Amino acid sequence: MDSTTHSAEDSRRRELGAFLRSRRERLTPSATGISTGLRRRTPGLRREEVAMIAGVGTTWYTWLEQGRDVRPSAEVLTALSRALRLDTAEQRHLFILAGRPQRERRVDAPEKVDSPLLHMLQSLVLQPAYVLGRRWDVLAWNSAAAAVFGDYGLLEGDARNIVHMVFTSPQHRRLLVDWEELARAVLASFRAESARYVGDPDFERLIALMTRSSPEFRAWWPLRDVARNLSGVKHVRHPIAGAMAFEHMSLSIDDGSDMKLIVYTPLAEQNSIAKLEQLLETLPAERRSA
Structure with missing residues (x-):
């Protein structure tokens, strides 16, 4: 792998981590049903809370946010999308940053030209x-x-x-x-x-x-x-x-x-x-x- 490719992949992983962090920080514990009982120093969810909701390890999720070379599966990305309450555009962006093709969902509604x-x-x-x-x-x-x-x-x-x-x-x-x-x-x-x-x-x-x-x-x-x-x-x-x-x-x-x-x-x-x-x-x- 040449340095250009390596640099591009590093940048993509860092952007993936930054995107996950930004979505985590905007999400309040109450929106996910988490009861804290204490006043927090920082807004949003903690990493261990996102990991718990998504059903993944805290250390692994931390590495993902840090831009390390971990490769989440489509199933894990879907779980993270649910945990972070991502909309359709955000979920698609997440899959692209992770280098994973997003599964097409069958659309039952009639197609409409706006x-x-x-x-x-x-x-x-x-x-x-x-x-x-x-x-x-x-x-x-x-x-x-x-x-x-x-x-x-x-x-x-x-x-x-x-x-x-x-x-x-x-x-x-x-x-x-x-x-x-x-x-x-x-x-x-x-x-x-x-x-x-x-x-x-x-x-x-x-x-x-x-x-x-x-x-x-x-x-x-x-x-x-x-x-x-x-x-x-x-x-x-x-x-x-x-x-x-x-x-x-x-x-x-x-x-x-x-x-x-x-x-x-x-x-x-x-x-x-x-x-x-x-x-x-x-x-x-x-x-x-x-």
Whole structure:
């Protein structure tokens, strides 16, 4: 290990210890149900009290706060998060400082696109864009997306899923130039992102459905190819406008929801900008956005 790496790890451990200490010092004994009976010289909990609540050794916890080379497990970090009453952002920060991946928790509540994101989506007048959920379901879209890719409002359930559309929709297959290359890229990116949800019933059901419905999916999924395609160029063959070219970018929504915004920018080639403008002029009002 070189000195630079060693120094970086030392700094991370010191920051981890300082973060734990700051959370401990802000927490009052009464908030955790500890009865002291005596006036304290310093605010917050003592180290031995945090250790007791979390179920770890006092000496070990002291070393952790001192920035020593101890490596807490995910289970211990979770116990410390509960003991210190950390919120979601603080717990995520703790796991990052400790160098541990945080386990994904299944979210049962329906995914919701908040108003600020919807407003931004609608402001992208000449850029087809849509919001994807954690399973790549299309949750919201703008008028330009409806004009180029079709009316998502006509699709329900699994049919409004990007993987489902790419592999089972004849219309979508005709729309995409170089379909096989794009389909393989979509599958590899979906597998990479779905690794955080292995065993999730909604993901498992979609994968089972795709395996039954698409021979290409059935053949390629077992190959376990993975990729992270955040940007690129997509060529489409629109049934009305003809050939068009777009540069696309995937932008993560940093709110813990695992949603992402996909934006397509029309390129000068194939006269794509003018063609998109014409499509928007003729788009029926009821198909413009959702």
